[in-house]
Amino acid sequence: MNSCSSLGIGLAGFGTVGSGVWNTLHRNGDLITGRTGGDVRLHVAKILVRDPAKARATTGDVPAELFTTDWNTLVADPAVDIVVELIGGTTDAFDIVAAALRAKKPVVTGNKALLAERGVELFALSREFDTPIHFEAAVAGGIPIIRTVQDSFIGNRILSFSGIINGTSNYILGRMTDAALTFEAALAEAQALGYAEADPALDVNGWDAAHKAILLATLAYGFPIDPKSIHVSGIEQVRPTDIHFAKSLGYVVKLLAVIREHPDGAVELRLQPSFIPKSHILASVHGVFNAVAVHGDAAGESLFYGRGAGQDPTASSAVADLVEAARSLRQTTGHRGFLPYRENGRILPVAETSTAYYVRFDVTDRPGVIAEVAKILADHRIGISGTHSPVNPDNPDAEFLDMVFLLHTCPFGKLQTALDAIEQLDCINSKPVVFRIETLA
Amino acid sequence: MNSCSSLGIGLAGFGTVGSGVWNTLHRNGDLITGRTGGDVRLHVAKILVRDPAKARATTGDVPAELFTTDWNTLVADPAVDIVVELIGGTTDAFDIVAAALRAKKPVVTGNKALLAERGVELFALSREFDTPIHFEAAVAGGIPIIRTVQDSFIGNRILSFSGIINGTSNYILGRMTDAALTFEAALAEAQALGYAEADPALDVNGWDAAHKAILLATLAYGFPIDPKSIHVSGIEQVRPTDIHFAKSLGYVVKLLAVIREHPDGAVELRLQPSFIPKSHILASVHGVFNAVAVHGDAAGESLFYGRGAGQDPTASSAVADLVEAARSLRQTTGHRGFLPYRENGRILPVAETSTAYYVRFDVTDRPGVIAEVAKILADHRIGISGTHSPVNPDNPDAEFLDMVFLLHTCPFGKLQTALDAIEQLDCINSKPVVFRIETLA
Secondary structure (H helix, E strand, O other), X not given: OOOOXXXXXXXXXXXXXXXXXXXXXXXXXXXXXXXXXXXXXXXXXXXXXXXXXXXXXXXXXOOHHHEEOOHHHHHHOOOOOEEEEOOOXXXXXXXXXXXXXXXXXXXXXXXXXXXXXXXXXXXXXXXXXXXXXXXXXXXXXXXXXXXXXXXXXXXXXXXXXXXXXXXXXXXXXXXHHHOOOOHHHHHHHHHHOOOOOOOOHHHHOOHHHHHHHHHHHHHHHOOOOOHHHOEEOOOOOOOHHHHHHHHHOOEEEEEEEEEXXXXXXXXXXXXXXXXXXXXXXXXXXXXXXXXXXXXXXXXXXXEEEEEOOOHHHHHHHHHHHHHHHHHHOOOOOOXXXXXXXXXXXXXXXXXHOEEEEEEEEEEEOOOOHHHHHHHHHHHOOOOEEEEEOXXXXXXXXXXXXXXXXXXXXXXXXXXXXXXXXXHOOOOEOOOOEEEEEOOOO | OOOOOOEEEEEEOOXXXXXHHHHXXXXXXXXXXXXXXXXXXXXXXXXXXOOHHHHHHHOOOOOHHHEXXXXXXXXXXXXXXXXXXXXXOOOHHHHHHHHHHHOOOOEEEOOHHHHHHHHHHHHHHHHHOOOOEEOXXXXXXXXXXHHHHHHHOOOOOEEEEEEEOOHHHHHHHHHHHHOOOOHHHHHHHHHHOOOOOOOOHHHHXXXXXXXXXXXXXXXXXXXOOOHXXXXXXXXXXXXXXXXXXXXXXXXXXXXXXXXEEOOOOOEEEEEEEEEEEOOXXXXXXXXXXXXXXXXXXXXXXXXXXXXXXXXXXHHHHHHHHHHHHHHHOOOOOOOOOOOOOOOOOOEOOHHHOEEEEEEEEEEEOOOOHHHHHHHHHHHOOOOEEEEEOOOOOOOOOOOEEEEEEEEEEEEHHHHHHHHHHHHOOOOEOOOOEEEEEOOOO
C-alpha cells in the first residue's frame, strides 16, 4: 500500500452535517484510506463556527485550535486543501465557495439553494479556476443520485425523473394518510420529532425539493435553469378530504418532482402534490425516506431509494465527495466536477405541461352548481372523468362544501383558463385547489 | 470546450452487449463528450469476433476492417487504448484481460464468472501494471451498484446487502407465484421469451447470482473470496406447494443474495431461495428486474433497483466504465479501479449462519410421522413454529405427500444435523428441501 500525505479539510459549518463528517472520518478514516489503496488520507484542519466556546461545549473531542470564526482564515489556511461548505444560505456561503474556487481548493457542499439559485456564477468560477464543486450531499441525503446521473448514466439520454425528495413533506403526507391527521397536526408531529425545522416553510412549500430538482435537471440536461422558470406548489393545501379521495380511487398523494425531456428538447420540470398509483414503487416510499426514479434511454427504468436527510446519511455523501475531491487534486488536467455543457435549453412553460387533474372547489351548495362548473369545463373542451361532493356526516345540510372534479389530460394552461372562469361563478368561494394525477409509465 | 483526441476501444465480443456498446456510443457519443467538458471522446477501433462474415451480415453499419478473429491483434493494436471484454467464460477471457493489463490498457468487463473465479490473479496484475479493471456491467446490468459501493459509499462500513440479482430466476419465481405455473413451465416460458438461455443452468442453480454476490462482498470487505467457501442453492427445488405456502404466511419466495458483516468481522454470504415478507420493498421487485438493498453505517438503508440484464442496460454500465477508463488514462499515479485492500478475511461457514426455516419433507403418510420428525427436532433443540401437510384434492388418500415444517431461528449446521437424522426415518422418502425465512430488518 502506498503512503501519502494527509489532505486537510476546511469545514465551514459544524452543525448536524458538519459534525457528521467529523464523526465519519474518525470512525472510518482508515477504511477509506485502505479502499483507495493508501492514496487518500483526510483530516479536518480547520472548522468555521459562529461561537467557538459553544462549539467546544457540544463537541468535546475537537481540539480548540481547529476552530475559527473568520471564513477568510479558513479558506486561506495553507493547511486547508479542500473546503466543505455546510453553513447554508446563499450569501456567506457564496463568498466562501467563490473564494475557495479562486484559491483552487476543491469544494464540497450540501447547499442546494446556493447551487440552484447561484450555480451559474459558481460553475463559471469552477471552470475558470479548473477546480471542481461536488454536491452529492445537496440532493437526497445519502442516496448517491448525483454521481449516478453524472457518472453512471453518462452514456444515457435521461428521459425522465420522478422523485420524492423532501422527507419532511413525505412524512407529513404519510401521517395524513395513515393516521388521518390534518396537515397542521401532522406538521406539528414532524416538528416534535425533529423531522421539520421550526420554520418549515421551504419543506412544505415545495422549494427545498424544487432546488434539488433543479440540480438534477441541470446535471441531466446540462444547462443552467432559472428557478423562476419552473412551477412549484407545496403541500399546505392538501386536506384530509384529498387524501381520502385519492385513496378511494387507488392513489396516494405524494409531493412529486417530475422532470421530463420532450422530443423537441424542452424540459418539463415541476414540483407539486400529485396523485400517484398505489401500485407504483414510489407509492411505497414511506416516512422521511427519499426515492428518485430515473429513466435512461440505455439503462431503462431505475430507482434509487434511501435516507434523504439526517446527519450520517448526508455526511456519507459529503465524505464520498471529499474522496473525489482529494483524488482530483492529483489530476493534471480537467476535473471530475460538473460543468454546464449546454449554453441554453428550454424549460417547458407550465401552461404546456399535460396531465390528468384532481380539482377541489369550495362551493356554496345549491342546485345547479355541478352543471355550471361542468358547462365551463365543456366550453373549454376539458373532459370530466368523475365528480363527487363528499357529504359531511357531522353536518349533512351544510351550506358550504367541497366539490371534487377528476379531469382528463389537458394542458395546464387550458385548465387555468377554465378555472379562472369558474372562479367567477358566485357559488365558488375560493381559489380551486389542483393536484396532478400522474400515470408514471 | 476543450478538444481532445479520440480514444480507441477494442471490443472483444460482439454479441448482445457488445453491439449495445456500439449502438450507445453511436447514439450518445456527442452527449458523452459534452458531459465530460470535451475531455472524453471514444470510438471503436477493433472488434474481436469468431466469424467476421457472420458479424457483417448481422451488423450492417460496422466497417469490415474493424473485425479481427485474433485477440492478440486486438490487444496489441496501437489504435486500441481500452479493452472491453465481453466474450464470457474464464479461459480466453482471462488471457485477453491479462494481456491488456500487461499492455497497460485499462479493461472494462461484464464477466462476473471471470472476476469471481479468477479475480485474485487479475487484480494482482491490475496492481502490478497500475492499470484498472472496471466491472460495473458484471453485476446487475444497468444498476450502478459497483460504483455505489466503491465510490459513493466509500465512507461507509457496509453492514449488509440483500439482493435480487438474477432476473431469470426472479421471472420464473414470479410466474410460479402469479400464474401458478410449475418450475418447468415457467422456465420454458422464460426461454421462449429470451429471458433464459438455452442452457439455463447458471441462472437457476444460483451461481450467476453467486458470482455477482462474490464481487459485491469483495468490494465491500476488500478481500478475495473463494467461491468454494460460500453456500449456494438454486430455485430448481421450488415447487408450487412452496409458493402457495409462502403466500398463505405473508411471504413471497425470492432467490436472495444475503451478505452481512458480523461483529467479529466474519462475512456471511449465501445465495438461496428465501421467504421474504410480502411488505418488504424487495418483494415488489418483479419480472426480470434486479434490486440490491444496501445498509451502510452512515448512509443507512438504501435500495438500488433497475434492469439487471439486457443489451442496453448492460451497455449503459459498460459505457460508464469506458468513460472512467478514459479518464484514468490521464491520471498520473494510481488508478480508480478496485484493488483488494485486505490480505484476508473470514467467510462465515454456512453452518454458523442463522435464520428461521421452511422445510419440506416428502413423506409416506402414516400415523406418527409428525411425531417422529418433531421428536428429532426437539432432541436437537430446534423449535417448531408450525407444521402442515397439504392434502392433494385430486388424491386425498395419497400414500406419499409433502409435509412442511416452519422452524425457529437456529444455526444452519444444527438444522443439517437434525435433518440428517430425520432422513434416516423410513417414512422420509427423499432429501428434505430447505428454504430460509428472512426477516430483512
